[in-house]
Amino acid sequence: MWRIIPRSLTLLKTKYYVKSHYQYRFLCSAVLPPDGTLTNLVSHPKQMTDQHQNSEMESSLYTAPPGVRGMTCLDREAFTQTVIVPALRVPKEVLNQLVKSLKKVALQRPGIRRVVEVESNDNDRLLLLDPTSVSTPCSFSEAEAEALQSNGVPRELQQYELRLTYDNLKSEEVLRAVLPEGRDVTSGFSRVGHIAHMNLREHQLPYRTLIGQVIMDKNPGVTCVVNKTNTIDSTYRNFKMEVMAGEENMVAKVRENGATYEFDFSRVYWNPRLSTEHERVVGLLKRGDIVLDVFAGVGPFAIPAARRGSTVLANDLNPESHRWLQHNCKLNKVERKVTTFNLDGRAFIRGPVKQELPSLLKGDASVHVVMNLPALALEFLDAFRGLLDQGLCCDVNLPQVHCYGFSKKDDPQRDVVERASDSLGFSLEGRCSVHLVRNVAPNKEMMCVSFTIPKEVLFRSESPQTETIEEPASKRQKCDETTD
Numbered sequence: 284m285w286r287i288i289p290r291s292l293t294l295l296k297t298k299y300y301v302k303s304h305y306q307y308r309f310l311c312s313a314v315l316p317p318d319g320t321l322t323n324l325v326s327h328p329k330q331m332t333d334q335h336q337n338s339e340m341e342s343s344l345y346t347a348p349p350g351v352r353g354m355t356c357l358d359r360e361a362f363t364q365t366v367i368v369p370a371l372r373v374p375k376e377v378l379n380q381l382v383k384s385l386k387k388v389a390l391q392r393p394g395i396r397r398v399v400e401v402e403s404n405d406n407d408r409l410l411l412l413d414p415t416s417v418s419t420p421c422s423f424s425e426a427e428a429e430a431l432q433s434n435g436v437p438r439e440l441q442q443y444e445l446r447l448t449y450d451n452l453k454s455e456e457v458l459r460a461v462l463p464e465g466r467d468v469t470s471g472f473s474r475v476g477h478i479a480h481m482n483l484r485e486h487q488l489p490y491r492t493l494i495g496q497v498i499m500d501k502n503p504g505v506t507c508v509v510n511k512t513n514t515i516d517s518t519y520r521n522f523k524m525e526v527m528a529g530e531e532n533m534v535a536k537v538r539e540n541g542a543t544y545e546f547d548f549s550r551v552y553w554n555p556r557l558s559t560e561h562e563r564v565v566g567l568l569k570r571g572d573i574v575l576d577v578f579a580g581v582g583p584f585a586i587p588a589a590r591r592g593s594t595v596l597a598n599d600l601n602p603e604s605h606r607w608l609q610h611n612c613k614l615n616k617v618e619r620k621v622t623t624f625n626l627d628g629r630a631f632i633r634g635p636v637k638q639e640l641p642s643l644l645k646g647d648a649s650v651h652v653v654m655n656l657p658a659l660a661l662e663f664l665d666a667f668r669g670l671l672d673q674g675l676c677c678d679v680n681l682p683q684v685h686c687y688g689f690s691k692k693d694d695p696q697r698d699v700v701e702r703a704s705d706s707l708g709f710s711l712e713g714r715c716s717v718h719l720v721r722n723v724a725p726n727k728e729m730m731c732v733s734f735t736i737p738k739e740v741l742f743r744s745e746s747p748q749t750e751t752i753e754e755p756a757s758k759r760q761k762c763d764e765t766t767d
């Protein structure tokens with residue numbers, strides 16, 4: 284498989300990438316100055332940073348053959364090619380020492396051996412060098428040159444034919460070679476158990492099967508790749524998705540913050556990017572606290588809260604989420620700590636929550652209400668207006684709410700506080716804290732407003748107005764969310 288070309292690399296300028304014309308061309312256009320000399324590279328430091336230069340050069344070495352461009356049916360063999368890299372002939376007994384001393388310039392890529400045998404000479408080995416770092420015998424640093432000299436190894440470069448295959452390429456390198464030149468290449472995905480989910484652009488769609496296969500090949504454990512189309516079910520927050528490659532099994536198993544979850548990813552909401560937020564909120568709880576999770580999904584707040592010693596009422600309108608929530612409670616052995624409901628959020632607040640709150644308010648345990656439906660939850664806060672009779676009014680142990688909202692405003696903090704205040708009919712200015720959860724899309728933030736429900740809101744006043752706040756039907760559908 285390996286063959287040595289015993290030719291000095293001082294001829295590099297003209298002979299170097301003879302086996303890989305395309306790469307030669309790529310190198311020239313990407314980094315070589317107009318006269319084409321590799322030695323001139325270092326004299327143009329301002330044109331390109333070292334880091335940039337190295338990454339350009341590295342990707343040029345690992346650029347797939349041009350013939351794969353436009354491929355829609357994955358042919359792994361078509362990625363095989365031979366490139367020529369510089370090599371040093373090193374006696375076996377000093378090999379370890381030199382590998383250490385030359386580690387910055389030695390070829391480094393998982394799956395590629397950088398030390399190879401020399402035909403009919405068992406005393407020597409060839410140390411393969413990275414052509415992006417070593418182009419002539421003068422390319423070595425002072426320390427490297429010294430190490431070579433003290434170990435009696437002449438700075439004589441040889442050419443070595445290196446066989447690169449599909450397996451040696453990263454997914455991005457494969458896709459960059461296949462997809463239309465100049466258009467963006469995606470190899471990014473979110474992983475949910477065995478499922479990788481991607482968000483392909485229009486120009487990538489014709490390559491979806493190939494992209495899916497490459498993602499599976501390069502990511503052990505991924506056995507199904509789906510593309511989430513740009514529409515999100517406005518009520519249940521699950522994406523429409525199509526399987527690009529692999530098995531059609533959508534039942535994923537994941538671990539998050541010490542708990543295990545199973546669910547049908549195509550029918551419920553799950554976002555691995557929320558794990559830190561789940562952890563943050565659960566971290567606020569003390570043993571014995573009460574958690575009322577209005578939009579519980581499959582349980583990523585409710586279950587760790589119960590595991591931490593809270594008693595939980597968890598609700599979700601989506602029957603599938605509710606089913607998996609119950610399943611996950613059992614899976615994590617907290618079914619006795621979590622009571623589940625399959626209701627609309629307002630009905631949950633005005634039903635089970637209203638029923639339980641009077642006795643909870645008399646107790647010592649803190650009550651936390653979690654409302655994670657960022658497109659709509661702030662509007663659901665009106666369900667707390669006048670929820671309890673004035674006669675039950677107390678100053679202590681009022682529920683603490685953690686309510687999520689998206690904002691596209693310049694001042695998202697102010698925006699969500701204003702919208703929460705509007706819903707409650709009471710200003711939260713100076714009475715709440717706001718946490719930036721994550722940037723969901725350019726110019727769109729997910730925020731969390733935390734506050735203690737003011738008693739003026741929770742307890743019914745004499746005015747009948749607060750009692751009769753109807754849910755505007757349009758609110759539940761008003762959802763332009765497409766990316767989360």
Ligand SMILES: C[S@@+](CC[C@H](N)C(=O)[O-])C[C@H]1O[C@@H](n2cnc3c(N)ncnc32)[C@H](O)[C@@H]1O
Nearest residue numbers: 518519552578579580599600601627628655656
């Ligand atoms: C953004 S997800 C959050 C799920 C979970 N709490 C989490 O953090 O991953 C919102 C959840 O609210 C549920 N949902 C949507 N509209 C609802 C409503 N009107 N009442 C109750 N649940 C609703 C959806 O089914 C979904 O599971």
